[in-house]
Amino acid sequence: MTDLAAGLAAYLGAQLGTDVRVTELRRLAGGASRETWLFTMTTPDGATERLVLRRDPPGHVIETSRRHEFLLLRAAAAAGVAVPRVRWCEEDPAVLGAPFFVMDYVEGETLARRLLRDAEYAPARAALPEQLATALARVHAIDLHGPELDFLTRPAGEAAAVELGRYESLFRALAPEPHPAFELALRWLAVRMPATSRRTLVHGDYRVGNVIFGPEGLRAVIDWEMVHVGDPLEDLGWLCVRAWRFGADANPVGGLCDRAAFVSMYERAAGVRVDPTAVRWWEVFGNLKWGIICIMQMQTFLAGVKSVELASLGRRTAETELELLDLTEGA
Amino acid sequence: MQDRPTARELLTAVREFLEADVVPALDGVTRFHARVAANVLAIVEREMASEEQSLLAEWERLAHLLRVDGEPPARLDSLRTAVRGLTESLVRRIREGETDREPFGRAVREHVRETVREKLRVTNPRYLGG
Numbered sequence: 001m002t003d004l005a006a007g008l009a010a011y012l013g014a015q016l017g018t019d020v021r022v023t024e025l026r027r028l029a030g031g032a033s034r035e036t037w038l039f040t041m042t043t044p045d046g047a048t049e050r051l052v053l054r055r056d057p058p059g060h061v062i063e064t065s066r067r068h069e070f071l072l073l074r075a076a077a078a079a080g081v082a083v084p085r086v087r088w089c090e091e092d093p094a095v096l097g098a099p100f101f102v103m104d105y106v107e108g109e110t111l112a113r114r115l116l117r118d119a120e121y122a123p124a125r126a127a128l129p130e131q132l133a134t135a136l137a138r139v140h141a142i143d144l145h146g147p148e149l150d151f152l153t154r155p156a157g158e159a160a161a162v163e164l165g166r167y168e169s170l171f172r173a174l175a176p177e178p179h180p181a182f183e184l185a186l187r188w189l190a191v192r193m194p195a196t197s198r199r200t201l202v203h204g205d206y207r208v209g210n211v212i213f214g215p216e217g218l219r220a221v222i223d224w225e226m227v228h229v230g231d232p233l234e235d236l237g238w239l240c241v242r243a244w245r246f247g248a249d250a251n252p253v254g255g256l257c258d259r260a261a262f263v264s265m266y267e268r269a270a271g272v273r274v275d276p277t278a279v280r281w282w283e284v285f286g287n288l289k290w291g292i293i294c295i296m297q298m299q300t301f302l303a304g305v306k307s308v309e310l311a312s313l314g315r316r317t318a319e320t321e322l323e324l325l326d327l328t329e330g331a
Numbered sequence: 332m333q334d335r336p337t338a339r340e341l342l343t344a345v346r347e348f349l350e351a352d353v354v355p356a357l358d359g360v361t362r363f364h365a366r367v368a369a370n371v372l373a374i375v376e377r378e379m380a381s382e383e384q385s386l387l388a389e390w391e392r393l394a395h396l397l398r399v400d401g402e403p404p405a406r407l408d409s410l411r412t413a414v415r416g417l418t419e420s421l422v423r424r425i426r427e428g429e430t431d432r433e434p435f436g437r438a439v440r441e442h443v444r445e446t447v448r449e450k451l452r453v454t455n456p457r458y459l460g461g
Contacts, residue, residue: 029360178418180443183425308368315374318450319458325444 007096055100066099071148072224079142082220106220108212116248116255120215127217129257133265140200140232159231160193171292174299181321185288188328194278202230207244208254237282242323284327291320346372377453385449386410392442393417
């Protein structure tokens with residue numbers, strides 16, 4: 001048994017007041033900034049449960065972000081969003097080398113290409129637009145005012161200006177070469193900033209690829225790492241970013257449906273009216289943000305992290321540039 | 332001067348080896364990364380074939396837009412530096428709001444679109460469709 005499995009078994013045993021065994025521990029792909037491990041827990045009565053461990057990579061500066069993710073998942077569950085049930089959270093890095101939490105394993109698929117291509121997922125393709133709209137409306141209804149979420153900073157000023165300023169600063173600090181297409185997009189965005197429609201919790205990375213689905217449809221919303229307080233329309237725009245369609249461009253919303261259909265479903269679920277012009281602004285911003293994230297990933301490679309995948313992302317920036325030109329031309 | 336195969340021919344040989352033999356023999360995340368690696372080599376092959384001609388065309392467009400006289404540099408590395416310098420001037424003019432006025436704005440957008448399409452012909456020709 002590995003050190004991690006032994007440490008985990010001791011911790012879980014102490015939480016449950018019994019001996020437990022931890023087996024089939026394996027690391028799941030994805031997530032460079034934190035680790036995700038799947039394992040099986042067996043109690044003395046022979047009962048087994050499949051669970052997931054999320055922890056910061058050991059050696060990271062001490063932070064409490066696992067506690068924040070734990071609290072967000074619990075708040076989302078209370079608001080009726082399908083999420084993995086969170087079980088235990090431990091901030092003491094002495095226990096497993098870094099802060100972590102444990103949640104239920106949700107069986108299913110996350111690969112967007114399989115969702116959009118495989119015959120098996122045809123029912124999921126039909127069900128997901130409504131399910132994604134309903135779940136997103138619930139995300140935006142999460143109560144921000146309780147003490148549990150008081151760690152979320154509340155930005156001063158208009159959400160559009162705050163987010164645009166944040167990513168423009170990152171772009172100026174990180175891009176090693178000039179990008180006229182981004183400069184044109186930044187000007188387009190700066191003179192058309194929408195007023196904040198509402199101030200809610202924003203998931204920040206809501207897209208196909210960050211949900212677990214089965215053949216029948218949505219099972220859980222995951223990856224709550226980019227949550228912030230802002231304009232909920234940011235999540236609608238991000239869902240329309242071209243990169244998340246994986247070539248299924250006839251259906252702008254994640255390769256699944258058109259914009260107007262999704263906006264109506266969201267309006268019905270949230271009980272609000274949505275300005276499509278403002279959603280379009282957030283979609284342009286989303287494509288720019290993804291282009292800047294590609295540059296950030298490439299810089300991680302230049303800084304010495306050996307990864308052909310990170311290296312190749314630098315050359316995907318041009319894809320977002322073309323999309324920005326197409327979206328802003330004559331608009 | 333080196334003997335055959337040329338650098339491009341060598342790259343092609345390695346990429347074809349990755350695609351035909353390595354990718355099918357792997358699975359999981361390593362298989363995915365081998366496919367990414369083959370794709371990266373394909374990018375380099377296309378870039379080596381077209382770089383000089385693309386840079387010359389880009390220099391001509393920028394010189395016309397920014398009213399720069401003279402001839403493009405003859406050496407490839409000087410040409411790269413010159414295109415970068417002109418693009419930095421262009422970026423300054425966009426930030427100062429000059430592209431808000433026509434017909435300069437339209438001319439700049441046309442140049443930027445052609446430059447982005449040229450990048451995509453190297454990095455991901457399928458993205459351009461058709």
